[in-house]
Amino acid sequence: MDEQPPGTRDQSGATDGPLGCYRHPGRETGIRCTRCDRPICTECMVSASVGFQCPDCVRQGSGTGHGPAANQPRTLAGGTIAADPRLVTKILLALNVALFIVVHVKAALLPDLTLFGRANLYYGGPPEGVAEGQWYRLVTSMFLHQEVWHIAFNMLGLWWLGGPLEAALGRARYLTLYLLSGLAGSALTYWLAAPNQPSLGASGAIFGLLGATAVLMRRLNYDMRPVLVLLALNLLFTFTWGGIAWQAHVGGLIAGTVIAIAMVHAPRGRRALVQYGTCALVLAAVILIVVARTAALT
Missing domain, CATH: 3.30.40 (Herpes Virus-1)
Known part of the structure; x- marks a missing residue:
C-alpha cells in the first residue's frame, strides 16, 4: 500500500x-x-x-x-515520549502478579498486608490496622488479591486501560494517577467500612484508570459510548455483587477523574502548577480522611 x-x-x-x-x-x-x-x-x-x-x-x-x-x-499531558509506552503498566502488572503468587505460597503474609481499620487479627493479641499507625496497609492492600478471578479482572483492566493512558500522559503522570487513585480508594474504604472489615485489591486504582480513560476520550473527541457502557456495567457490578468494597471503587473513580481532568486540560502556560496542585490536593484529602478516621477510632 x-x-x-x-x-x-x-x-x-x-x-x-x-x-x-x-x-x-x-x-x-x-x-x-x-x-x-x-x-x-x-x-x-x-x-x-x-x-x-x-x-x-x-x-x-x-x-x-x-x-x-x-x-x-511531549505527550498530550506534557510528559516525555518513551520508547516503550507500556513499561510502567508492565511493571505494575508484574508486581501484582508476583505478590499474588507470594501470598499464596506464604498465606501468613496476607493478614499483615491487608487493609484493616482496627481489628484483632490474632487471638489475644493487640489491635492492628491503619488506626494503630500501620498506614502502609493503605498501599500494600492495593497490590494484593485473594481470588484468581479478582486478579484476572483487575489485570485485564490494567492492561487494556493502562497502556493508552501511559502513552497519553507519560510515565510519571500515569504512575501518579494510578497510585493516588488507589490511595483514594483505600482512604474511602478506611473511612466508611467497618474497622474490622478486610479489604484488598487493585480495583480502586483500576477504577481511577477507567475514569481517566473517559476524560481522555472526551478530550480527544472519541466516541465515548464504549467506555461509558463499561463504566456503567462496572458500577452495576460493584453495587449488586456481594463482598465488594464499593468504597474503593468510588474513591478511585473520583480521584482518577479529577486528576485526569487536570492532566489533559491544564493550560500550557500553567500546566505544572495545575497538575502538581491537583495531585497535591488529592493527596491532602487522602491524608485528612485517614487522620480524621484514626481520631474517631482511637
Whole structure:
C-alpha cells in the first residue's frame, strides 16, 4: 500500500469509515497530525503548540520554536515520549502478579498486608490496622488479591486501560494517577467500612484508570459510548455483587477523574502548577480522611 509522505495532505476529503492510525492501522482514531494530516492514535500523537503532530514530523524537526527543548517530543499531558509506552503498566502488572503468587505460597503474609481499620487479627493479641499507625496497609492492600478471578479482572483492566493512558500522559503522570487513585480508594474504604472489615485489591486504582480513560476520550473527541457502557456495567457490578468494597471503587473513580481532568486540560502556560496542585490536593484529602478516621477510632 502506498503511504502518504510527511508534509502532504489528502485533498480528496474522503472519509470512508473510521480513521485508522497510520502507524497502527487497527486502532481507530479521530485525531490527525497538524503537519501532514495523517491520522494518529494516542500512542503516536505528540503535543504541539497547536494540536498534535505525528512522530515522523517531530523527527524531521517540523515543530515550532528553536533549540532542543522546543522540538522535544511531549505527550498530550506534557510528559516525555518513551520508547516503550507500556513499561510502567508492565511493571505494575508484574508486581501484582508476583505478590499474588507470594501470598499464596506464604498465606501468613496476607493478614499483615491487608487493609484493616482496627481489628484483632490474632487471638489475644493487640489491635492492628491503619488506626494503630500501620498506614502502609493503605498501599500494600492495593497490590494484593485473594481470588484468581479478582486478579484476572483487575489485570485485564490494567492492561487494556493502562497502556493508552501511559502513552497519553507519560510515565510519571500515569504512575501518579494510578497510585493516588488507589490511595483514594483505600482512604474511602478506611473511612466508611467497618474497622474490622478486610479489604484488598487493585480495583480502586483500576477504577481511577477507567475514569481517566473517559476524560481522555472526551478530550480527544472519541466516541465515548464504549467506555461509558463499561463504566456503567462496572458500577452495576460493584453495587449488586456481594463482598465488594464499593468504597474503593468510588474513591478511585473520583480521584482518577479529577486528576485526569487536570492532566489533559491544564493550560500550557500553567500546566505544572495545575497538575502538581491537583495531585497535591488529592493527596491532602487522602491524608485528612485517614487522620480524621484514626481520631474517631482511637
